[in-house]
Amino acid sequence: MQRKIKIMYISSVIAPFVKISGLPDVARALPKAIKNMNHDIRLFTPKYTAINERKYTLREVIRLKDIDVTFGNKKMKANVKSAFLPDSKVQVYFIEKEGYFNNIENPANPPIQEGSVDQAEQVVFFNRSLFEVLKILHWQPDIIHCNDWQTALIPLFLKTLFKDDSFFNKTKTLFTIHNWADQGVFEKELLPLIDNSETMFYPDGPIEFQAKINFLKTGIVFSDIINTVSKSYAKEAQRSNELSYGLRPILRKRANDFYGIVNGIDYTVWNPETDSLIFHQFTSKDLSGKIANKKNLVESQGLKFDENKPVIGTNVRLADQKGLDIIIGALDKLMKLDLQYIIYGTGDEKYRQIFQTAIKKYPGKLRLILKHDDQLIHQFAAGCDLFLIPSRIEPSGLDQLYSLRYGTIPIVYATGGLSDNVKNYDPLTKRGYGFVFSEYSPEALAATTKGAIELYHDKNIWNKLIERAMKLDFSWDSSAEKYVKLYNTLVT
DSSP states (O other), rough: OOOOEEEEEOSSTTTSSSSOOOOOHHHHHHHHHHHHTTTTTEEEEEEOOSOTTTTTTTTTOOOSSSSEEETTEEEEEEEEEEEEEEEEEEEEEEEEESSSSSSSSTTTSOSOOOOOOOOHHHHHHHHHHHHHHHHHOOOOOOEEEEEEETTTTTHHHTTTTTTTTTTTTTTTEHHHEEESSSSOEEOGGGGGSSSTTTGGGTTTTTTTEETTEEHHHHHHHHHSSSEEEHHHHHHHHHTTTTTTTHHHHHHHHHHGGEEEEEBBBTTTTTTTOOOOTTTEEEEHHOTTEEEEEEHHHHTTTOOOOOOOOEEEEEEEOGGGGGGHHHHHHHHHHHSSSSOOOOOOOOOOOHHHHHHHHHHHHTTTTTTEOOOOOOHHHHHHHHOOEEEEEOOOSSSSOOOHHHHHHHTOOEEESOHHHHHOOOBBBBTTTBBOOOOOEEOSSSHHHHHHHEEEEEEEHHHHHHHHHHHHHHHHHOBOOOOOOHHHHHHHHHOO
């Protein structure tokens, strides 16, 4: 009989309480899948002021009020509120401190951002407070599962400040890295905030990277095991300094403890048959609802609807590593094709200006949506015919999984999680369910898109492609089993 494992799952953002990027979706779906495997998993996250307490029924925990938290020369008080993930029995603990975690102003940016003293202090406080919360709860986790740099001090504290504390003597850590670009980089003047860190800050030391404090590196060094969110990216990061954002040497030292597990999606949230966020629900057997979604999406953006004209969507952060350079390089060729193209995202101002100029050049074919809207992401997945995801670096990515579930066929560059999830359609064998290009260039992107559009007009093949895509299983069950196997390697 499988042992019931106690898992403390820590994330700086959890959906639906906070919804930005892909991490909140993972932090909601994976714990639910693990809970369904009969393990005791509890979530911990900051209590942002933007979280709607009434909507999600957050309650005060009397014994978790006015908890003393000491770090550096600071003494503070933490309060904890609790709720459950909607439609689940997974309990979520929200760490609250007056004046902290109130900076969700632009949802396109992480609520805890790197670089400033205030942000560093909030991160240290959040990480440090969790140890005190556990003691008052009298709940001793077997595994502390950390996610991204905002939680990376947990393994450090466990191996230093609490190494002789009997309460934690059997607790092990898993550090999952979703976002490699944001590493939590701070000047060394912040060392006093992190207890005992002065002795570890020196060239090539455990918390030093390029003469600065690097939280992500710290998590990699001190965690018992590390993983990232695709098998392919785990290999790529160890081969390339660019793809690992400079951390290749550190990863190679931990190669025996470094794993890749692909993300899944929550089919209770992402299901075109039941999705209340889309215009019309539909199935793989009846695509009339998908056509209606396409009509609503196109017309909502001021474009003229034509059922026979393919609509391509790109949901992307406007940044270099997301393939914006080759999209722009291919844009004139794409606009010569019989299509409509909608780009949805926020980010670098230079890309905004380029696309806004291009809209004036191609007014009936191109649109740019500059906002974050969870409902629109669902409508995008349901209403587009094709999803273009040309990321140069993509540890995982979830948009390709959302699009496949809604019968929207992905066009992707062969990297990281995109390689793991999307199989190229072969016209000879009729196998595959997407379009993959292996040369990172505007020419390859344009040629692959042209080939996809040519196939789109063969409705017999295209509808079979949609049906195959919608039947794929990218649920969290398989990935959750792999995480539990990792937990079991640490549990004695």
